[in-house]
Amino acid sequence: MKKIFGILGLLLVVCLVTASLSDSFLSAYNVENVLRRSALFGILSIGVAFVIITGGIDLSLGSVVCLVGCALPWLLTVHHWPLIIALPTVLALALAIGLFHGLLITKLRIQPFIVTLCGLLLYRGIARGFTGDQTVGFGNEFKSLRLLATWKLPFLPGFDLPAPLLFLGVVAIVAAVFLNRTIFGRYLLALGRNPQAATYSGIPTERMTVLAYVVSSGLAGLGGVLFVLDVNSAQPVDFGNFYELYAIAAAVLGGCSLRGGEGSIAGVLVGATLMQVLRNMITLVTTRNNVEFAIIGAVILVGVIADEIARRIAARHRAAQALQNAQA
Amino acid sequence: MSVPLLEARNVLKSFGGVRALKGVSLAVHPGEVLAVIGENGAGKSTLMKILAGVQGPDSGELLVDGKARRIGSVQEALSLGIALIHQELNLAETLDVGANIFLGREPRRFGLIDSARITREAARVLEQVGLAVRPDTLVSDLTIGQQQLVEIAKALSIHARVLIMDEPTSSLSGHEAQNLLRLIGELRAKGVGIVYISHRLGEVHGLADRVEVLRDGENAGHLARTEISHGAMVKLMVGRDLSQFYPHQVHPKGQVALEVCELRTRAHPKQTVNFSIRAGEVVGMAGLVGAGRTEVLEALFGITPPLAGEVLVAGETVKYDSPRGAIKAGLALVPEDRKHDGLVLEMGVRENLSLATLERDQSWGFLGRAKERALCEEMIPAMRIKTPNTEQPVQFLSGGNQQKVVIGKWLATRPKVLLLDEPTRGVDIGAKQEIYRLMEELAASGVAVLFVSSDLEEILGMSDRTLVLHEGRLSGELLRSELSEEAVMQLATGAERKISPTLS
Numbered sequence: 001m002k003k004i005f006g007i008l009g010l011l012l013v014v015c016l017v018t019a020s021l022s023d024s025f026l027s028a029y030n031v032e033n034v035l036r037r038s039a040l041f042g043i044l045s046i047g048v049a050f051v052i053i054t055g056g057i058d059l060s061l062g063s064v065v066c067l068v069g070c071a072l073p074w075l076l077t078v079h080h081w082p083l084i085i086a087l088p089t090v091l092a093l094a095l096a097i098g099l100f101h102g103l104l105i106t107k108l109r110i111q112p113f114i115v116t117l118c119g120l121l122l123y124r125g126i127a128r129g130f131t132g133d134q135t136v137g138f139g140n141e142f143k144s145l146r147l148l149a150t151w152k153l154p155f156l157p158g159f160d161l162p163a164p165l166l167f168l169g170v171v172a173i174v175a176a177v178f179l180n181r182t183i184f185g186r187y188l189l190a191l192g193r194n195p196q197a198a199t200y201s202g203i204p205t206e207r208m209t210v211l212a213y214v215v216s217s218g219l220a221g222l223g224g225v226l227f228v229l230d231v232n233s234a235q236p237v238d239f240g241n242f243y244e245l246y247a248i249a250a251a252v253l254g255g256c257s258l259r260g261g262e263g264s265i266a267g268v269l270v271g272a273t274l275m276q277v278l279r280n281m282i283t284l285v286t287t288r289n290n291v292e293f294a295i296i297g298a299v300i301l302v303g304v305i306a307d308e309i310a311r312r313i314a315a316r317h318r319a320a321q322a323l324q325n326a327q328a
Numbered sequence: 329m330s331v332p333l334l335e336a337r338n339v340l341k342s343f344g345g346v347r348a349l350k351g352v353s354l355a356v357h358p359g360e361v362l363a364v365i366g367e368n369g370a371g372k373s374t375l376m377k378i379l380a381g382v383q384g385p386d387s388g389e390l391l392v393d394g395k396a397r398r399i400g401s402v403q404e405a406l407s408l409g410i411a412l413i414h415q416e417l418n419l420a421e422t423l424d425v426g427a428n429i430f431l432g433r434e435p436r437r438f439g440l441i442d443s444a445r446i447t448r449e450a451a452r453v454l455e456q457v458g459l460a461v462r463p464d465t466l467v468s469d470l471t472i473g474q475q476q477l478v479e480i481a482k483a484l485s486i487h488a489r490v491l492i493m494d495e496p497t498s499s500l501s502g503h504e505a506q507n508l509l510r511l512i513g514e515l516r517a518k519g520v521g522i523v524y525i526s527h528r529l530g531e532v533h534g535l536a537d538r539v540e541v542l543r544d545g546e547n548a549g550h551l552a553r554t555e556i557s558h559g560a561m562v563k564l565m566v567g568r569d570l571s572q573f574y575p576h577q578v579h580p581k582g583q584v585a586l587e588v589c590e591l592r593t594r595a596h597p598k599q600t601v602n603f604s605i606r607a608g609e610v611v612g613m614a615g616l617v618g619a620g621r622t623e624v625l626e627a628l629f630g631i632t633p634p635l636a637g638e639v640l641v642a643g644e645t646v647k648y649d650s651p652r653g654a655i656k657a658g659l660a661l662v663p664e665d666r667k668h669d670g671l672v673l674e675m676g677v678r679e680n681l682s683l684a685t686l687e688r689d690q691s692w693g694f695l696g697r698a699k700e701r702a703l704c705e706e707m708i709p710a711m712r713i714k715t716p717n718t719e720q721p722v723q724f725l726s727g728g729n730q731q732k733v734v735i736g737k738w739l740a741t742r743p744k745v746l747l748l749d750e751p752t753r754g755v756d757i758g759a760k761q762e763i764y765r766l767m768e769e770l771a772a773s774g775v776a777v778l779f780v781s782s783d784l785e786e787i788l789g790m791s792d793r794t795l796v797l798h799e800g801r802l803s804g805e806l807l808r809s810e811l812s813e814e815a816v817m818q819l820a821t822g823a824e825r826k827i828s829p830t831l832s
Contacts, residue, residue, distance in 0.1 A: 182693045183686040190683060194672045200631070200663055201683040201737065202655040261674065318724070 004267045006310070007253055010303060011274045014281060022284040028159045032152070034273075034280050039164035040226055042272040044243060045250040046175050047219030049268045050212040052251050053179075053192045055260025056105065056112035058213065060097070060119030061220035061247060065240030067123040068094055068224030073136040073234065083145060087225070094221020095214055097123070102210030120244070128236040137233025149229035164226050168269075171219065176265040188212060193261030249300050250275045274299075331394040332357050333521040334379060334410060334490045339388030341374055346726050346756075348374040350545040351388070356490060356521040361512060363524045363536035367565055367757055367785075371545040372525050376492050379523070380412030381405030403432075411483035412492040419467045419475055426450035426463030429482045453481040457511055472618065473504030480511065491515065492523040497531060500616075509535055527783060529558050530813065543567055544757055562785070566757075573761065574789030575768050582607030583642065585776035586659075586745045588628065591637030595623040596800020600637065603795055603802065605745070605776040610767060612791030613780045614816050620800040621780040622664055625747045629661040630654040641744055655684060658744035662734050662751055664780075666727075670734040673723035677715050678704045680722050680733050685740045707736035712762055728759020735766055746770055748779040752786060764790060784813050798822045 018025045044061055051058040068090045075086040097119065104115045138146065152160030179185035191198035191205045199205050223243075228234045254271030256263030278299055282292045332355035341349040349371045356362045366372050377383045379390070381399040390399055392408050399405050405412070419428050426446040427434075435442040435449075450463035459477040467475060476496055483491055493512075497505040512522055512535065526532050532539060539551040541564035549564040566573045587604040601624055605611050615621050627634040633649040639657075640646065646657035654661075663669035671680055682689070682700045689696035689703075704718045711732040715725055722730055731751065738746060748767070752760045767790065771777050781787050787794055794806040796819035804819035 181695055183690045183695055184693065186679070186683075186686055186695060190672050190675065190679070193674050194668075196669045197672050198683070200629075200651050200661065200669045202650075202652040202687075203683070204652060261672075 004255060004264065004270060006307065007255065007267060007270050007274065007303065010299075011270055011277065014274065014277050014299075018277065018281040018285065022281075025280070025284055030280070030284075032160060032162055034276055036149075036162035036164050036230070037279075038273040038276040039162065039168040040223060040230065041243070041246055041250060041276060042168045042269050043164070043171055043219050043226070044223045044247040045254070045268045045272040046171055046265060047216040047223075048244070048247045049251040049254070049256050049263050049265070050175075050188065050215045051112070052248070052256040052258060053188050053260060053263045054209050054212045055192045055195070055258075056209070056212065057116060057248070057258070058101070058216045058220075059113065059116040059244050060101070060123060061216060061223075062240040062243035062245075063120045063123035063127075064094055064097055064217050064220035065224040065227060065243050066234070066236060067097075067127045068221045069228035069234040069239050070127040070131050070136050070236050072225055072228055073138050074131055076142065077136065077138065083142075090225065091218070091221050094224070095218045097221075098214035098217030099210065101217065102213035105213065106206040106209050124236070124240075127239075131236045133236055135233050135235045138229075139232075146229045146232065149226045164230070167222070167226065171222075172265050172269060179265060184208065184211070189261055191261075246275050247272075249296070253300060253303050330357050332391070333393065334523075335391040335394075336375065336379060337389040337391065339375065339378060339385045339390075341371075341378060341383070341386050348545055349378075349385070352542065352545065352547055354523075354540045354547070356523050358489070358521050359516055359519045360537040361516055361522045361524050361535055363526065363532040363539045364542060365526065365529070365532060365539060365561060365565060366542035366548070367760070370542040370548075370565075370757070372542055373494060375542070376412060376494055376523065376525065379405070379490075380410055380492055382412065406486050406488075409487060409489035410492070411486060411488035411490070412494070413476070413479045413483065413496060414494055419478060421468040422466070424464045424466050425454070425461060425470070425478055428467055428478060429453065429463075429485050431482075433486075449485060450481070453485045454478075456484055457481045458507065471504070473500045473508070476500065476504075476508065477511075480508075488520065490521045490523065492525075494525045495527065496524070497526065497528060505531075527785075528817075529561050530817070532556070532561065533558065541565055566785075574786075575761070575765050576610075576790055577768060577772070578792065579608040579772050581609055582774055584640075585609075585642055586628075586778070587640040587643075588624075589638040589640070591624065591627060591639070592635040593620060593623040593627045593800065594632055594635060596620045597635055599800035601797075601800075601802050603805070605778055607744070607774045607776050608771050610771045610777045610779070610790055610792050612787040612794040613778060613797065614782075614784070614787045614794055615797035615820050617782065618799075619797040619820065621797050622749055623800075624797070625661060625749050625778075625780060628654070629659055629747060631661075655741060655743075660684075660738035660741055660743035660746050662731070662738060662746070662748040664749035664753070666730055666734050671722050671730060674721050676719040676721055677708065677713065677725070677733055678718040681707050681736050681740065684737050688741075703740055707740065711736045711739075711766065726756065726759070728755040728762070731755055731759065731763060732766075735763065739770070743775060745776045745778065748777070750781060750783075751779055752781075752783070784816060787811075787816060788813065796820050 024030050048058050048061060071090045071093065072086060075081040075089065076083065101115050101119060104110050105112050149164055151163040153166065155161045187203045187208045191203060191208055195205055224240065250271035251263065251268050252258065253274060254267030256268065275296065278296055279292060282295055283289060335355040337353050338351045339349050340351055352371065352375055364372050378385050381402045381404050384400060390397055397408065399408065420431065429450045430446050435445045447463045454461065454463065457477045457480050459474060459481065461470065461474065467478065470478065496508060500508060509531065516522060524536065533556055536556060537553050539556055539561060541548040541550065541561065543565060548567065551560055583606065584604045585607040589602055591601040613621050623632065626632045628639060630648045630650045630653050638645055641658050648654050648657060667673060678700060682703055685703065686695065689699040708715065713729050713732045713736065715729065722733055752763055755763065767777050788811055792808055794811055794816060795802055796804045796816055798820055803822060806815055
């Protein structure tokens with residue numbers, strides 16, 4: 001819980017700095033925009049958080065975003081599939097990819113890093129293959145479908161809530177309840193911390209691990225659909241590029257430990273928002289977008305270092321107290 | 329008397345909140361074997377690590393040749409001529425014998441490792457310890473006993489004057505152990521001071537010039553050569569009569585709760601194991617390290633499914649290939665390595681206690697939080713778990729309390745058969761007795777208890793019946809009336825004995 005206040009503080013500081021440097025940061029248009037981007041990335045981040053909690057990693061989700069984001073308009077506009085078939089197909093494809101990863105990792109015991117790294121290469125390659133590297137998009141059609149991502153819920157005068165935020169709300173609530181209130185959530189947290197002890201306690205660790213990868217790829221699929229509806233078209237070469245890294249960074253900033261077993265959905269949401277505010281700050285404040293990665297990298301590093309230092313101070317404090325108790 | 333080679337005065341050491349040593353002193357003189365004995369958790373290993381520079385003391389003094397010294401690292405200890413031979417051998421298995429002997433202080437020539445010199449000098453010390461292997465043999469190709477001799481050769485190569493040996497014979501065969509004891513005698517004759525830690529009182533009796541007894545991190549007393557006897561040592565170790573220490577009672581035996589037929593483990597595929605345990609019975613399983621005891625438990629619990637064999641619980645054949653299945657069949661296992669296999673250290677007492685019963689106590693997949701709380705309220709006092717609250721991460725509990733959490737987790741599943749692997753390892757004496765009490769209570773309530781232990785006192789004190797394994801084979805079975813340290817050791821080292829007719 002304490003962890004989330006740290007990252008929340010960091011988010012607040014970045015917001016204040018940006019607001020003081022740029023007048024347009026707090027404009028309704030910009031806030032809506034940041035919120036929409038945060039919501040889209042938040043969905044991906046929650047997915048990868050599940051995998052990180054098991055102690056694994058999912059590097060493939062940017063490519064899953066690309067595959068799904070290209071496949072949907074491709075099926076609809078090039079092959080004229082009915083929407084009612086095309087949409088479930090691409091989502092099922094994403095879930096199947098997760099299942100495939102999960103089985104390779106648990107049954108064949110291939111390292112998650114390798115499996116999902118190959119996925120990263122594979123799915124983007126496939127998307128580039130079937131589209132012939134050409135941009136696919138909806139053009140002027142499917143306006144009603146695009147409302148899924150572009151619709152706005154009137155909220156305050158002059159300020160609306162973007163639709164992806166509603167999707168994120170549902171995903172986040174379900175994920176948080178799952179993680180904290182169900183036995184399966186407890187299973188995930190236990191196996192992430194100590195898979196051995198979890199197995200010895202009768203927890204179906206392999207099934208739970210597979211589930212985590214299915215959730216990760218499934219939410220990447222949902223994200224892919226929303227992303228492509230949002231921007232209206234997808235270029236297979238770079239659609240979803242580096243999204244896995246944004247998502248992983250958001251999860252880690254939000255308190256997920258790459259060692260596994262640690263993480264909260266609320267933290268991940270704050271982390272995802274922080275990432276997008278940082279990107280927004282760079283666009284608004286500087287004229288040079290090319291420093292984006294450097295700044296994001298530096299902020300994450302500072303956050304992680306601060307967290308580690310706080311952890312060590314706490315540990316030392318606890319040891320001192322224990323010694324005092326023992327001598328009393 | 330001569331000036332001690334190595335002396336410790338009033339050494340204190342704490343880990344977290346646990347005081348492992350509360351002011352211990354001892355001294356070892358040239359040409360003597362000082363045996364240090366004591367129960368698990370008495371502080372022997374900690375003291376040895378401090379003497380050898382592995383850990384620093386919180387306070388107290390170390391003297392070498394009568395001069396106060398700071399022994400801040402293993403390197404410093406070695407340069408003072410103090411070498412520790414660990415309980416768990418510390419050899420690099422993928423390197424050869426010579427490289428291990430000179431690890432970290434390789435002689436160099438033109439900046440490169442001087443292999444010729446390593447081979448030459450390694451051969452010399454290997455001959456001294458009577459180990460007939462070439463210096464270029466890989467350590468992984470040696471038996472445990474031979475590896476032990478490599479460790480000693482390594483100590484000799486630095487001209488160690490004080491040799492600290494932590495349970496050196498615990499994993500050796502009878503012949504290998506004899507060999508080692510002979511070598512220790514030779515080293516003593518050369519003026520080396522030897523600190524010898526052992527659980528095997530028979531060995532201590534035959535070997536030691538003096539005995540220092542530790543109990544609960546303090547000096548409990550010492551015995552001169554003429555005073556050393558089995559009874560005197562035990563009395564100092566446990567501080568009371570054994571019959572009072574072990575709360576063993578005979579309970580009425582019920583039906584056969586666990587029957588194991590023709591079990592073949594992966595570690596010993598050529599041997600089959602057969603035995604049965606009745607409800608209410610406490611059965612000990614003894615044997616040397618590597619005899620296959622843990623493997624039998626792990627096969628029974630579905631961790632490493634057996635190659636063949638049948639397991640019956642309460643008369644019914646059960647089949648499973650995971651702990652999950654074993655738990656459903658009514659089994660529970662308190663594993664040997666509780667930190668690695670038994671607990672999720674970062675999680676709290678509550679979450680650890682309920683880990684094996686989450687599924688049973690769920691409602692539609694949601695955590696049964698009221699039942700979880702009720703479980704804590706029941707188990708924490710029943711197990712006498714000392715914890716500030718239910719949310720305390722178990723990594724901050726003492727070893728004994730951690731073990732009680734593991735046992736509590738299994739009691740919550742209401743098992744028919746409870747398997748325990750080294751249940752009191754690394755646990756202080758008070759907690760140890762409470763664990764014995766729990767085992768007794770469980771047996772009284774009709775649970776069949778099977779425990780593996782390397783601590784012979786514990787086997788002698790707690791078991792209604794003892795199974796002894798030797799190299800994967802059940803070499804014998806001893807009823808309580810037939811039980812003695814000698815009988816167990818004989819079977820454990822491979823002597824034949826007719827298995828008494830099973831009680832079924």
